[in-house]
Amino acid sequence: MRIAVAKEIEVGERRVALIPDVVAKLVKQGLEVWVETGAGERSFFSDSAYEAAGAKIIGDPATLWGEADILLKVSPPQEREDGRSEIDFLKAGSVLISFLNPLGNPAIVEKLANRQVTALSMELIPRTTRAQSMDALSSQASLAGYKSVLIAAAALPKYFPMLTTAAGTIAPAKIFIMGAGVAGLQAIATARRLGAVVEAFDIRPAVKEEVQSLGAKFVEVQLEEETVAAGGYAKEISEASKQRTQEVVTEHVKNADVVITTAQVPGKKAPLLVTEEMVKQMKPGSVIVDLAAEQGGNCACTDPGKDIVWNGITIIGPINLPSSMPVHASQLYAKNLTSLMQLLISKEKALQVDFADDIVDAACVTYAGEIRNKRVSEELAALKVRG
Template sequence: MRLAVAKEIEVGERRVALVPDTVARLVKQGIEVLVEAGAGESAFFTNTDYETAGAKIINDTDTLWQEADILLKVGIPKEREDGRLEIDLLREGAVIVSFLNPLGEPAIAQRLAQKQITALSMEMIPRTTRAQSMDALSSQASIAGYKAVLIAAAALPKYFPMLTTAAGTIAPAKVFIMGAGVAGLQAIATARRLGAVVEAFDIRPAVKEEVQSLGAKFVEVQLNEDTVADGGYAKEVSEAAKQRTQEVVAEHIKQSDVVITTAQVPGKKAPLLVTEDMVVNMKPGSVIVDLAAEQGGNCACTEPGKDVQRNGVTIIGPINLPSSMPVHASQLYSKNLSSLVQLLIKDGNLDINFADDIVSAACITHAGEIRNQRVKEALATLSSATAG
């Protein structure tokens, strides 16, 4: 059984799928691990580190992909500089495990199925107790929430904590976190550690206790509809609910020094939470960090990958924040992947067991078919839009 670790080719991607410590544990289990030369360099793991862990370094990309029984990646397979798609380097019957964004880019799933490749998407890991160690969305979101607060603190022309000095007392910054999922909760905790006064909002009332346990005030909005999707994620709500939400949070945004938005709906455009009028009403010098920038942004003024100014307010739309902390991001992702791999290998052989709820949920393509109904629906929608 050969596990192969690919070098990421996406611009700005610094993470690696497996770190040397994880490789060493897998090798001890009798699994052969191939690592593409330089795969870990951007995360400060050298080829020598991998060789010491027992991996075999492969210098030729084509060889690595073609010899893999299970190919492990971080980012979505892309087009190479030579014009070929990474997917096309895999041999028929191979397995790929990676972030694949199958609901946002279902054409990738279609291509994988056509190539007879079994694909497991890390976005589709179920949110169950048993699957917690494999939940890469959560491990990476936690990093994003942490880093978002540091970015905001660096951009804010004020202190975060209250300070009492001989020159007087400095009031603490007011931080408003929108969305109390993993990223939001980590943002709350980080902002509190820096000394800010923190408020948080989420359409899911069940997270109130978690918010309060971290020392933040929970902003409640009464919505007369279901707001929780399968797996505990927030679901897309009606236009009336969105309008009600905006009315309630507008005043909290106006009074805040920092707003961090984290609301995302899998496979959908990010919900608009901060309108241009809300930005206009914020205090000059205030900062917005929009963690949903890659999905269109929670703020109307967000430009993905850019810092923009509107009426003295700085709106930051970071892309791929976990990659900015590649050492720990890779360590956590590596643990997620290795936990999942244990379910795919039995007695040294590949065993795709669809009776296992985690494997069944994560596997989006197998034996030439798209297995996941939501991915099928996303592909049908895409096809209809293309035909129209």
């Protein structure tokens, strides 16, 4: 069984799928591990560290991809500078495990099916107790939530904590966090550690206790509809509920020094939480960090990938924030991948794809030339209709 780690070529991607410590454990289990030359450079893991762990360093990406039984990546396969697609390197019957954005880019899934590749998407790992160690969305979202607060603190022209000095008392910053999923909860914890007064909002009332346990005030909105989708994620709500939500949160946005938005719905454009009118009411010098920028943004003024000043408010729309912390992002992701691979490798070190396993069944998007995920098939059909 040969496991290969590809070098990421997506612009700005600094993570690597496996780190040397994890490679050493796989080699000890009797697995062969290939690592593309320079795969860990941007995560500060050298080729020599991988070699010391027992990996074979491969300079030619076509060889690495083409001879792998399981190919591990972080970002979805890309088009190379020479015009070739990374997908075309994969051999039929091989396994690709990566973030694939299958609902946002179903065309990639179709190419993988046509290539007869078994593809598992890390976005589709179910949110169950048994799958926690494989939940890469959560591991990476935690990093994003932490870093978002540091970015906000650096941009805010004020202290975060309350300070009593000979020159007078400094009031603590007021932070309003919208969305109390993994990223939001980590943002709450980080902002509290920095001494800020924190409020948090989420359409799911069940997260109230988690928010309060971290020392934040929970802003509650009573909605007359179900707000939780399968797997515990927030679901898209009606226009009437969106209007009701905006009415309640407007005052909290207005009074905040920092607003951090984290609300995303898998496969959908990010919900609009902060309107232009709400931004206009904020105090000059206030900061918004929009963690949903890559999906269109929770703030109407967000410019994805850019820091802008709009009406005196600094609005930051970071893209791929976990990649800015590549050492620990890679460490956590490597753990997620290896936990998942244990379900795909038999005791005899042979590949096994068992759809009776709920985790494998949920994550596997292509197998034997077919697209297995109904939602991905529907998105692909809609894409073709739109032309």
